[in-house]
Structures are given as C-alpha cells and as structure tokens.
Amino acid sequence: MGGSPVADRVLEPGADESDPSAGPDSSPEHPLMVLTGVSKIYGVGEIAVHALREVDFKLELGDYLAIIGSSGSGKSTLMNIIGCLDQPTHGSYWLDGIDVGSLDDYELSYIRNRQIGLIFQSFNLIPRTTVARNVELPLIYARLPKAERRERARAAIEAVGLGNRGSHVPSELSGGQQQRAAIARAIVTEPAIILADEPTGNLDTASTRDVLEIFFRLNAAGRTIVMITHEPDVAAHAKRVIQVADGQIVADMRQAPVAGPPPAPESVSPEHLQVAHT
Ligand SMILES: Nc1ncnc2c1ncn2[C@@H]1O[C@H](COP(=O)(O)OP(=O)(O)OP(=O)(O)O)[C@@H](O)[C@H]1O
Ligand SMILES: [Mg+2]
Secondary structure (H helix, E strand, C coil): CCCCHHHHHHCCCCCCCCCCCCCCCCCCCCCCEEEEEEEEEECCHHHCEEEEEEEEEEECCCCEEEEECCCCCCHHHHHHHHCCCCCCCEEEEEECCEEHHHCCHHHHHHHHHHHEEEEECCCCCCCCCCHHHHHHHHHHHCCCCHHHHHHHHHHHHHHCCCCCCCCCCHHHCCHHHHHHHHHHHHHCCCCCEEEEECCCCCCCHHHHHHHHHHHHHHHHCCCEEEEECCCHHHHCCCCEEEEEECCEEEEEEECCCCCCCCCCHHHCCHHHHHHCCC
C-alpha cells in the first residue's frame, strides 16, 4: 500500500516530517502503530483501575494481530486506544506517523471514519433498518453522494457473501449473517485498519469460519487486522499473537511473516499458542 493515508488527509502540509516514525510506507523502521509507555487508569484514588500498565508495542502495516488474554486483562482497553476511541492516561500513541494525542475531536473522528473499521462481538447493527442502509451509514457520515454510497454498500455486501440479503433487517438474519453485515459496514469505507473485538464470540463454527475467511482475504489484500479473541483456534489464523495479562503484554508470538498471506490455519496447532513465549 502506498502513501501515508492518515498523514495525507489529516496533517497540514509540512507538519512534523522529521519524526522518525513518520514515513511513506511501513517497513520495520516505520511501523503503522507505535505505543510507548501507554497506561490507562480508570477512576481515581482507591477505586482506580490500572487497565494498561506502561505498554510498549509496535504493529507493522499489513500485519494480522490476535490479542488474547483472560477477562479483564486489558484487551478491549488496548483496542479502544489503538482505534482512537479512547486516549491513554499516560504515554504516547503514534498512528501512521501522527501523534494521536495531539489530535482534536474532529481529527480523531475523521481518522476513525476513514482509516479504521470496527467490528464487535454483538454486531451493533441498527435494528429495523435494512442491511443495505446499515452498511451505507458510514458513507453518509463521510458525506459521499447517494449513488456512490449505494454502489459501494452493494459491493461491500457482495464481498461478504450477503448479496441477496441487502433488503432484510438484522432480526431476519442469522448471527453469522449479522456479523457479515457488520463486517460489510466496517469495510465499506475501505479502511486500512480493521479492529475486531471478539468478532466470533457469538458465532457457531460455520459462521466463525466465514468470518475468518473474510479476514483472510482482507489481510491478503493488504488490510491490517487486529482481532481480540478467547479462542486459540481463531488466534491461529493471525500472523502474530500477543497475550495480555494484568494490563501488560506478557507474550508476543510471530506465526507468519508480515509480508505474504496469513497462515493456513491447519498449519498452526493451538498448543503452539500456549507454549511459545518471547
Ligand atoms: N469504563 C471503565 N471504567 C472503569 N473500569 C473499567 C472501564 N473499562 C474497563 N475497566 C476495567 O479495566 C480492566 C480492563 O478491562 P477490559 O475491558 O480492557 O478487559 P478485557 O481484557 O477486554 O476483558 P473481556 O475479555 O472480559 O472483554 C478491567 O478490570 C475492567 O473492569
Ligand atoms: Mg473486552
């Protein structure tokens, strides 16, 4: 993928080009995401919860990351920060050469809308609203003309294999179909980054396979994917796995190179995820 999309669209011309993490592409020296000393503390005083503790973390453009860890370990907190939904209490986060902490609310929402596609365990589709309309919604926020919205929504719905369900409302779809509709909504803006918090947590085996196949194709096409999961079988589909415990990254495992397609799931045994620590 060429260019530095966030920087191109959000930064003023001539803005901080001297930063070492800024750059036109994402080689190991120019990661897409750089978190340095990131802490997140909810509440103050005796009720303060240290959800993240001085996390240092980098992610390359084109990587496919799975985040694993027990409930309450800080996975969603980490994802909310890298998705620009929340800011760290301490530390810095650079996304595509931009110090996210320096952005105002308008710039943050611009990045979320243009660069990041979010997928959740509970789908979060708007009820009593057709799949086509749900998928079109991010393009309305992006102020695209109607004809282009319709065409892009149709293409995204087609891409997740829901071509004949566009006129249905969510309650008329299976869980797997609803999640595919949510993925269509996440990819309709063609974001460089897909963030998914337990995307298969509510799905049966066949629907889980469908979702992972879509992620495989998205990553093979160059999209960066970050996915939280409790399931080793699901994490086996990622190129890299980090384990979070008590607000810290306690293991970091590379399963496939950043360049090239994600691993063929059968080649990675679930046991591998539990023993390989760095
Ligand atoms: N808004 C909040 N206010 C206070 N504490 C919070 C808030 N959000 C999360 N926490 C706390 O921060 C810690 C990390 O929460 P987080 O949601 O990141 O965990 P998680 O790893 O995603 O867990 P799960 O697997 O259950 O989703 C937990 O102790 C949680 O109770
Ligand atoms: Mg969570």
